[in-house]
Amino acid sequence: MTRRELDAAGIRQPAMRAAYRRCRRLNAEHGRTYFLATRLLSPARRPAVHALYGFARWVDDVVDEPARGTDDRERRLGRLDRALRAGLDTGRSDHPILAALVDTVRRHAIDRALFTDFMTSMRMDLTVRDYPDRAALERYVHGSAAVIGLQVLPVLGTVSEVAAAAPYAAELGRAFQLTNFIRDVGEDLDRGRVYLPADELAAFGVDRERLAWCRRHGGPDARVRRALADQVARTKAAYRAAEPGIALLAEASRPCVATAFTLYGEILDRVVESGYEVFGSRLAVANSRRLSIGLTAASAATAARVTSGLRLRSGSSSRAGRQRARA
Template sequence: MSVALLWVVSPCDVSNGTSFMESVREGNRFFDSSRHRNLVSNERINRGGGKQTNNGRKFSVRSAILATPSGERTMTSEQMVYDVVLRQAALVKRQLRSTNELEVKPDIPIPGNLGLLSEAYDRCGEVCAEYAKTFNLGTMLMTPERRRAIWAIYVWCRRTDELVDGPNASYITPAALDRWENRLEDVFNGRPFDMLDGALSDTVSNFPVDIQPFRDMIEGMRMDLRKSRYKNFDELYLYCYYVAGTVGLMSVPIMGIAPESKATTESVYNAALALGIANQLTNILRDVGEDARRGRVYLPQDELAQAGLSDEDIFAGRVTDKWRIFMKKQIHRARKFFDEAEKGVTELSSASRFPVWASLVLYRKILDEIEANDYNNFTKRAYVSKSKKLIALPIAYAKSLVPPTKTASLQR
């Protein structure tokens, strides 16, 4: 896949139920080994019609697709995903706005393991520091509770991504992803499997984070297992939501909306979704050559055909005028999503704005670099140089000082 989150820590090997933590350091686990049996058996898999969530709701993008009687979709991916956005926003609206600051509860009391929890968060922080340097730097301005919660989410996303993109990817089956999803349910039910899951369990008990975007990310991994072509942008959009838009939805409840913001909660969620989509589209455009070498084309097939291009042109890796025209259109679309996202960053709580601006500004610049490479994304990897990053960061910081808009101008 064109990696959503290239986070390189070894994930737990869900193909055989071996814990990630067994392979490192002390191998501590939260709770007893009976959980391990749950993880490796399939008895708790309960598919079809949407699963019961932690609070009894059953909606998901997947169930929306399955729900249509004739098997045909009547909604576009964008409409279906927006439905998820509305539900996520409705879920947290009260909690986020009820107080000026999020009320962060104390750590879950885990007898005998209290030390482990802070160790688990520290480990999440180390991973984040190692693999997402700029973003991690930005999180230093956040409150300690929010920072470590973001770390825990980051690490879960990385481990999930690693299942289909890491060293053990060839052993990953849909059944293994089902087991990973069961394990996610356990995390949300306060029964973490290992230390890193423990950090996430604590996070989801302290912040109004819903399980749905996490499930949807796993669904993105399933999609990656079964698909290597996307018929049109509608299909690609759904994939981008699953693997990256979900990260935006997971992050907002942690980052918080500025109490003085007049924007609607759903518009902020929508901006977060847009940032995930923009990042993923950029990632795809940057990695066209790399993905093609793995037999994958994450570009809309109908748009390729309209431009007079085919998979063969991509595998041949020739930068032609047809390719340049095609790429200009794709870059333009990705920028539109960044524009959409920008409207929402200002509405986030003040300390959360800088890491988001920093990553947005830097990721957006990758598009400029693709242009500067004359659209050769077959053999040249577009990247933002250290000096350009250094120039961009103060700009991101200045942007983060801009307070939320005084009027309710941010609408979908």
């Protein structure tokens, strides 16, 4: 993490700066789209987002570690959960990732219940292998994704009451997660999981066995293509429902979220254009497209920060003028 970001965020203590840097590395290594979008935030906001992402990624890696059995992963997750609770109780932690997370929660007054819900969904990944219907899946998605949007919201800031923006933030987290479920069908099968509702797949004559057959053969058949087209349509509806919330964010934060919104949404376009080839290599938005969107958003982010700065200075000058007049 750059010294400029840490200084801007008021993070001074060396061990805490190291903790935030570790979270930033996790974001850069594993969350290319999120990391690019985070670069569009003001320097002061970036460390907190890195801390939230780094924590979520760390827990996800514990859950998915292939070399360890379910019992071992459950014990590790339990220790992690206890350390998280202790850190949130005391306001400090010696763990190099939890230290940054606890500091971020304190600085931005993030609701602790969001982390309880997150850990509940992470535990589900240890034993739940499929979901019979949308309602069952949504219980998992709430904790694994919707709460992430709610965690980040206080960091981004809003121009409305937070309660007005919260449903949109949760919906966008949900849309991102549903996109992952479609893109990663093959990888999830390798982990023994299917994150697509069984009843919705069955409407097209698809079940786990048919998905596994497509994984073995490296491509979808006609039934699976139709089932995935239905999942793409449902996920695009989630993006449409989330989009109005971008305008409710602080102006300087909008380019970041708009970029993630666009790039993640375009993963679905790549899925469709490929003929729903989600059983081989992972589909991604081309680097040239990412660069183009990133450069445009960077210009918008710079302009928004300049405008915000001018407004703050103008407001300070006006207040000073009123004080002089009263004197």
